[in-house]
Amino acid sequence: MKVAVSSTGNKLESMIEQRFGRSPYFIIIDTDTMESEIVSNIGTGYAHGAGVGASQFLASKGVKAVITGNLGPNAYGALRAAKINAYTNFSGTVIDAIEKFKNNELKEFSSPTVPSHTGTGNTVSGRGQGRGRMR
Amino acid sequence: MKIAVASGKGGTGKTSVAVGLALAAEKSQLLDCDVEEPNIHILLKPNILETEKVEVQVPRIDDLKCNYCGDCAKFCQFNALFVVGDTAMVFPNLCHSCEGCIEVCKQNAIVYEPRCIGEIFIGKKDEIDVIYGLLDIGEALAVPIISAIKKKSIGEGIIILDAPPGTACPLAETVKDVDYCILVTEPTPFGLHDLEIAVEVVNQLGVPIGVIVNFAGVGNDEVYKYCKEKNLPILMEIPFDRKIAELYSNGIHFSLEMLEWKKNFSRLLKKICEVY
Amino acid sequence: MIQITIISGKGGTGKTSLTASLVALSNNTVIADCDVDASNLHLLLNPEISETIEFKGLKLAVIDQLKCINCGLCMEKCRFDAIKDYVVNSNSCEGCGLCVYICPVKAIDFIDRVCGYAYISDTDFGPMVHARLNPGMENSGKLVTLVRQKATEIAENNNKNLVLIDGPPGIGCPVIASLASINAAIIVVEPTLSGIHDLERAISLTNHFNIIPLVCINKYDINNANTDAIRSLCLEKDINILGLIPFDNKVTKAMVEAKSVIKYDPNSPASIEIKKIWSKLNDIFNI
Numbered sequence: 001m002k003v004a005v006s007s008t009g010n011k012l013e014s015m016i017e018q019r020f021g022r023s024p025y026f027i028i029i030d031t032d033t034m035e036s037e038i039v040s041n042i043g044t045g046y047a048h049g050a051g052v053g054a055s056q057f058l059a060s061k062g063v064k065a066v067i068t069g070n071l072g073p074n075a076y077g078a079l080r081a082a083k084i085n086a087y088t089n090f091s092g093t094v095i096d097a098i099e100k101f102k103n104n105e106l107k108e109f110s111s112p113t114v115p116s117h118t119g120t121g122n123t124v125s126g127r128g129q130g131r132g133r134m135r
Numbered sequence: 136m137k138i139a140v141a142s143g144k145g146g147t148g149k150t151s152v153a154v155g156l157a158l159a160a161e162k163s164q165l166l167d168c169d170v171e172e173p174n175i176h177i178l179l180k181p182n183i184l185e186t187e188k189v190e191v192q193v194p195r196i197d198d199l200k201c202n203y204c205g206d207c208a209k210f211c212q213f214n215a216l217f218v219v220g221d222t223a224m225v226f227p228n229l230c231h232s233c234e235g236c237i238e239v240c241k242q243n244a245i246v247y248e249p250r251c252i253g254e255i256f257i258g259k260k261d262e263i264d265v266i267y268g269l270l271d272i273g274e275a276l277a278v279p280i281i282s283a284i285k286k287k288s289i290g291e292g293i294i295i296l297d298a299p300p301g302t303a304c305p306l307a308e309t310v311k312d313v314d315y316c317i318l319v320t321e322p323t324p325f326g327l328h329d330l331e332i333a334v335e336v337v338n339q340l341g342v343p344i345g346v347i348v349n350f351a352g353v354g355n356d357e358v359y360k361y362c363k364e365k366n367l368p369i370l371m372e373i374p375f376d377r378k379i380a381e382l383y384s385n386g387i388h389f390s391l392e393m394l395e396w397k398k399n400f401s402r403l404l405k406k407i408c409e410v411y
Numbered sequence: 412m413i414q415i416t417i418i419s420g421k422g423g424t425g426k427t428s429l430t431a432s433l434v435a436l437s438n439n440t441v442i443a444d445c446d447v448d449a450s451n452l453h454l455l456l457n458p459e460i461s462e463t464i465e466f467k468g469l470k471l472a473v474i475d476q477l478k479c480i481n482c483g484l485c486m487e488k489c490r491f492d493a494i495k496d497y498v499v500n501s502n503s504c505e506g507c508g509l510c511v512y513i514c515p516v517k518a519i520d521f522i523d524r525v526c527g528y529a530y531i532s533d534t535d536f537g538p539m540v541h542a543r544l545n546p547g548m549e550n551s552g553k554l555v556t557l558v559r560q561k562a563t564e565i566a567e568n569n570n571k572n573l574v575l576i577d578g579p580p581g582i583g584c585p586v587i588a589s590l591a592s593i594n595a596a597i598i599v600v601e602p603t604l605s606g607i608h609d610l611e612r613a614i615s616l617t618n619h620f621n622i623i624p625l626v627c628i629n630k631y632d633i634n635n636a637n638t639d640a641i642r643s644l645c646l647e648k649d650i651n652i653l654g655l656i657p658f659d660n661k662v663t664k665a666m667v668e669a670k671s672v673i674k675y676d677p678n679s680p681a682s683i684e685i686k687k688i689w690s691k692l693n694d695i696f697n698i
């Protein structure tokens with residue numbers, strides 16, 4: 001299974017980046033073969049909506065789980081829609097995260113870790129999950 | 136006659152100048168274009184006669200027509216659309232209302248619907264019509280509210296616009312079609328630096344500029360040198376005066392208590408109206 | 412690593428002067444100036460630029476006059492009225508790409524535009540990251556994010572334990588970017604009616620993001636009644652008041668000399684209070 005980790009650097013020993021959308025790198029690891037691919041996050045180029053952009057990109061890469069620090073509501077909604085599990089509030093190195101993930105030691109999260117600053121997405125399919133505006 | 140009062144940043148007394156001019160006119164409209172932190176209504180406490188929601192158009196995707204091709208999401212430069220598998224999502228807060236997605240969708244699955252991002256208020260205080268707006272907390276786009284405020288003003292008589300701080304696009308939106316722009320600054324290195332940037336923006340828009348030096352006497356004379364060099368007229372100097380500061384802190388405009396200032400403002404207003 | 416952002420509803424409340432003074436008191440800090448469209452901090456810290464980074468924002472449409480057949484479709488469709496006489500006005504173009512898509516003869520290019528620069532510099536007080544947005548450009552908060560990213564990188568690589576962030580004015584997108592995942596925000600307020608109003612807005616913003624607000628009243632003695640009002644407001648909301656800085660003309664004098672007030676006159680009334688604020692911060696965050 002392909003897991004993406006937001007990373008401050010381009011090595012497996014790099015620290016996890018706390019921000020998902022603006023993460024400088026994503027390290028995508030296939031947990032079966034432990035093959036890894038390093039991508040510089042194209043999302044960092046966006047003015048707004050970096051989290052949604054990153055989600056779209058990772059979905060296109062066939063990623064099934066994401067490990068990161070904080071997740072905003074836009075990215076949360078997008079990942080849910082893409083049926084990508086997200087594991088948040090992790091700090092440590094990328095490789096640590098992967099090991100813990102493989103040992104089932106990470107907790108999947110059920111709500112965004114950063115409050116909305118601008119409301120969230122509206123889905124059209126019955127499957128995706130949109131959230132109301134937080135005030 | 137539309138006069139914008141601007142400065143590179145807040146706290147230079149820009150709002151005081153705008154209010155001073157409005158008070159000095161017999162009849163005027165005063166537009167507070169700082170929609171993130173409007174202050175004029177706090178100073179003037181107008182009677183609010185009318186409020187209006189400001190809406191922008193954002194897309195809605197009809198799931199009966201959508202085939203999840205993802206073209207719209209690929210097109211959107213602002214990441215406002217997300218399509219994966221059999222789900223298409225709109226993130227309205229990211230949308231710039233460009234209508235591009237409607238154009239690219241081959242299924243005609245996208246329609247526009249309104250979304251509220253803030254409110255404008257229309258009020259009156261004696262002979263001044265006060266219009267101001269408020270961007271909802273957490274919203275990112277101030278420009279639609281500013282243009283809504285500007286649309287509410289009737290295009291005749293004296294119209295004073297209090298510009299938002301900063302030199303980014305909200306300033307350009309406020310100043311772009313006015314007849315004259317007053318830049319308020321202070322005679323310090325901070326003031327000079329911000330003035331230079333503001334002059335650059337206003338020059339790009341081709342609006343004539345005059346400068347008011349506030350807190351005159353506190354700093355150095357670099358601002359004066361700069362104005363001379365750039366041929367910018369100094370319209371007025373307001374000295375640093377504890378009485379002015381104290382009146383302001385209590386929400387009282389100094390021209391109401393210090394009557395010579397009311398005269399100064401009306402003289403200035405007349406001068407600008409004559410020339411432009 | 413602790414990250415603290417100094418904000419104020421509006422500019423001109425002494426936020427930058429306070430930031431510069433705190434920087435001068437600290438000794439293991441990375442400085443991030445996130446007031447990218449009207450930055451002033453560099454005027455007090457005299458940074459020496461060691462690296463310049465181009466900042467690319469949204470794209471810009473450009474019409475190739477040789478290919479254009481003057482059909483006018485782009486002018487009709489552009490929602491931002493950015494195209495006149497087959498020329499794109501770069502001030503109005505928001506970079507949506509609609510014209511690029513619809514042009515029947517593909518005469519429109521979509522180019523990257525440099526919207527500003529970020530700088531990495533050295534100062535007498537430690538490394539500093541600052542930026543300048545080109546005048547009139549959209550300030551999306553992205554440049555703020557870039558500045559912060561560089562600042563935390565430097566802090567991590569050099570074992571600096573504090574990142575002090577001079578925040579932008581307002582409550583919009585740039586401020587939001589300057590508040591993301593920080594430890595606390597210092598809100599600088601003057602005791603004026605509009606200052607109190609701005610303070611309330613700033614507090615609701617920090618609440619919105621679950622960030623601890625700390626309040627500093629600047630020139631508290633110009634209006635004691637309002638200062639009391641701010642005090643009771645903070646008491647009611649259970650907000651820590653870090654300090655009350657008196658009106659002190661040394662602050663302006665220091666600015667004219669391009670210095671922080673702490674460096675200009677460490678014993679002036681404002682400096683004495685700022686030192687207290689610094690030690691309080693140390694107590695709270697163990698810097």
Ligand code: SF4
Nearest residue numbers: 201202204205207240
């Ligand atoms: S372009 Fe139209 S059909 Fe394709 S995903 Fe978007 S809304 Fe659906």
Ligand code: SF4
Nearest residue numbers: 211230231233234236
């Ligand atoms: S209207 Fe433009 S900005 Fe809005 S969702 Fe569609 S393509 Fe994106």
